[in-house]
Amino acid sequence: MIHQPLGDVYGSWRAMEAAYHDGQLKALGVANFENDRLQDLIMHNEVKPTVDQIELHPFYQQPQRVQWLLNHDIVPEAWGPFAEGKKGIFTNSAIQEIAEAHGKTNGQIILKWLNQRNIVVIPKSVHAARIVENSQIFDFELTQDEMQQMTKLDEGTSLFGNMHDPETVAQLGGFKFDY
Template sequence: MDYITLNDENRLPAFGLGTWGLRGESCADTVAKAIGLGYQLIDTARMYGNEKDVGRGIRLSKVRRERLFVTSKVCSPYTSYQAAKRIVEESLDALGLEYIDLYLIHEPYGTSPEMYEALKEAKKQGLIRSIGISNFNEAEYLDFIKGCGIIPAVNQVENHVYFLRSDLQKMMKAHGTVMQGWAPFTEGMRPVFKEKILKDIGKRHGKTAGQIALKYLLQNGVPTITKSSHVERLKENLDIFDFSLTAEEIKEIHGLDEGKSLFGWY
């Protein structure tokens, strides 16, 4: 596993499991199996309604807590300082953890600054290791950091071969924030597994189009999360650390960038 050092010196695994849409025993079982395969980063959120299931999966894995990196997020309607402070404690209780590695504001709100104050306090108390934001565009990010005090360690945003967001990544890096990607396979919005460029490059390396899509993001310094409940796909997604793309291959893939969101977040 590769790692990226955040602005607070904590290390973020370059690749992890997203749990959006997973519920109940299926969620717990998937989390446990993924950890058993070697996944270290597990991503959840209050919005997903599955923190208890994720926590159960972590316990089922029987892996030592310090080997894992767990992310969660606060969202509407918990958009005040007091509500955000309460939700951090509720997330800890639901997950059954003493601390959360990374806690994000799930999307921009008018009250994001006061929500962030609650996260800063939780970080100071040791309840959260790193804090950040999610789905903030360039203007929203720049406005937010003017008075945030602690620069967000991460901004988790939509990122895939059709929406590379290189300018956002470069700008945030200059301020000390890592761009982490979600939806590397576009959640079915584009036929990424059938993309000819990715399939052709994959043949050269003995990899699938999906593995090439993931490797491209990681090789360009974008840690990413993706979801699957199928063991074989979980294995396949993790098997991307034994090869590198050439400069020419990276240039080919870069040509797929359409420069626009597939989900309307931005």
């Protein structure tokens, strides 16, 4: 997976394609690629990404971006599905109302909401009880009204930076990874 659309994306992608063709990788993906960058990557390479891991949570829903991914058979995967605990997500009254109606937690409602939108989510926790809780979302469905209530929480702004801001790009582009 290429983590950001920065640096030598095409050289990295072609190296990953070679490993894919050699059978060393089963799938290729990206993270934080806007749809225009993905379209460009698809047009100039052989293997299409299978996944784009993007910031998705109740406060930043990106419906057009998600729909574009789904329309192009690219799996949207949510990173930060719980908004890293920001903005009182675990005590939000709108989510809590839905949770109480189903006998679930706010976290479970968020995961189910993402799941019903065909978004893959791999929630992070270091607590065994929370890991089990996160897996218990397949015994109920959110109604259309509840899905609409969740939609109303969207503020349309990333909680983690603007990739169109040169300072953010400079900061992210300055990271060096030792793999």
